[in-house]
Amino acid sequence: MSIYINLDKVLEDRDMKSHELAEKIGITRANLSILKTGKAKAVRFSTLEAICEVLDCQPGDILEYKAD
């Protein structure tokens, strides 16, 4: 996959732990881990919206395209 998830970096900038984010956006830690490790096949708009709202960022801050 050429799409990379920069959630770790954004979380570090916001000084927030993964489990806190998972609780706030209402997904399980396991699912957040799948998202962070890049194993996810798709992200729902509702999930992306919740992440952006909680972390006060843009989708582009979390998702990045890099050509393989």
Add this chain to the structure above:
Amino acid sequence: MRVLQILKTLINFLFIIYTLVYISMIFLCIYFLCFEHEIPSFLNIKINNLRISHTSEITETGKAISFFITYFIVLSLTLGSLFFLRKFVHDIKPRNIFTKKQTHYLKRIGQCIVGATLAKFIFTILWRLYFNITNGDLSAEVYAELGFGATDLFGNEFFIICIGLFFLFLAKLFSIAQRQKEENELTI
């Protein structure tokens, strides 16, 4: 899932019966090769329309051995299809569906059904040819029967091959479903 329970029971029953037939055929073959060298009088088998009994043409050891080989190939493939069908049906559970294993089983069922039907059909033609030639009757009509009767659809080779191909197609569908299920599970 009551239908599944009935299916499981029926397949188990068929599998046990066919396994017993298979094992008894092995013993019969050993008995025949070691002691009799002739088809026992109680044996009366019919493959397609070729009757195998002590009164038929197959009385020589060579012919009988080739008959047993034919019989074993067809029976092994039939038993194989039942074996994989049994595994497939036992593997299916409401929470465990569209797995790689199930796709593999469906593929094997299809291959075994097509293989067994083709083997049965080809061997019947070869046997007819063989008997006509060894009997010295080269002018005799060599024919292969394909039934298209209205009441005997399940005895028709083409229909059985269709069922086998359907299983192969089902394996492809399972493979697609398995990918989509995986994608759905990995959607956050």
